[in-house]
Amino acid sequence: MKKYLLSSIVILLTMIASPVNAQAQIEPQSKENYVILTKKIPQLQPIYLTAETLMEEDGENFGKFEVIICGQTVQELKDKDMMQEYIKKAEKANVDLVVCGFSLNKFGVDRKDISSQLRIVENGILYNLQLQKKGYTSISL
Amino acid sequence: MKKSIGILVVLIMMSINIKAQSTPAGEKNNYVVSTTKIPQLQPIILTAEALREEDGENYGEFQIVMYGPNVMELTDKKKMEPFTRKAKAAGVEILVCKISLDRLGIEPKDLDDYIQVVDHAYTHLIQLQKNKNYYSLQL
Numbered sequence: 241m242k243k244y245l246l247s248s249i250v251i252l253l254t255m256i257a258s259p260v261n262a263q264a265q266i267e268p269q270s271k272e273n274y275v276i277l278t279k280k281i282p283q284l285q286p287i288y289l290t291a292e293t294l295m296e297e298d299g300e301n302f303g304k305f306e307v308i309i310c311g312q313t314v315q316e317l318k319d320k321d322m323m324q325e326y327i328k329k330a331e332k333a334n335v336d337l338v339v340c341g342f343s344l345n346k347f348g349v350d351r352k353d354i355s356s357q358l359r360i361v362e363n364g365i366l367y368n369l370q371l372q373k374k375g376y377t378s379i380s381l
Numbered sequence: 382m383k384k385s386i387g388i389l390v391v392l393i394m395m396s397i398n399i400k401a402q403s404t405p406a407g408e409k410n411n412y413v414v415s416t417t418k419i420p421q422l423q424p425i426i427l428t429a430e431a432l433r434e435e436d437g438e439n440y441g442e443f444q445i446v447m448y449g450p451n452v453m454e455l456t457d458k459k460k461m462e463p464f465t466r467k468a469k470a471a472g473v474e475i476l477v478c479k480i481s482l483d484r485l486g487i488e489p490k491d492l493d494d495y496i497q498v499v500d501h502a503y504t505h506l507i508q509l510q511k512n513k514n515y516y517s518l519q520l
Contacts, residue, residue, distance in 0.1 A: 342424050363428055365428045373410060378518070
């Protein structure tokens with residue numbers, strides 16, 4: 241009889257303990273992540289400043305900061321000298337640059353003509369909403 | 382007797398646990414995308430289709446809110462037909478801002494039947510985010 245009581249207490253304890261475990265596992269994901277969708281390359285400049293400010297503000301909680309470049313402005317990505325500057329600054333500011341593949345197709349930009357350091361996603365709109373679902377804070381410019 | 386009480390307690394704990402887990406899954410994902418350009422409907426509808434597949438049962442509503450001078454093109458029913466057909470098939474609602482219509486002198490009856498009118502695009506967008514937890518994107 242005592243055995244049963246003991247075992248049920250053990251089970252009870254594990255039941256109580258397990259939700260705590262589950263919460264602890266969520267903890268690392270609770271970092272602050274950000275996504276900005278922009279249609280103008282020169283906006284990258286103030287976006288980097290924003291990222292730097294947030295990184296300072298969030299400290300250890302600063303997660304990812306992604307910028308999705310969409311629209312006709314993707315034609316400017318072909319200017320590799322100009323973009324190299326932006327890519328360098330992005331790395332310094334911990335910003336990931338992402339390019340919308342639909343926009344590249346629509347505005348006739350060959351993927352070979354842009355820096356290989358730029359990540360391409362097929363659909364920038366979809367990508368933004370998927371990140372929001374993951375809890376990213378989002379604005380679009 | 383003690384044994385059965387122990388089992389009962391465990392069962393109660395389990396059921397509480399299951400309930401706690403099932404609540405967040407019950408919330409559906411709703412989306413709203415606003416745009417001022419008609420050709421943007423194409424990638425937006427593709428986005429809706431992809432999210433519907435991704436979300437499965439959790440897929441809620443998907444709205445497109447249009448505003449600005451380009452809404453004039455919405456009166457071209459022939460041009461709009463492929464968009465409204467695809468939107469219908471993907472369960473996407475298309476809404477247009479009444480202020481933009483008024484400014485261009487467009488009557489709601491000039492629009493495709495599938496297109497709904499909202500009083501004010503920005504207010505509508507803010508309300509969806511505030512009251513219904515819509516994921517929102519402005520293009």
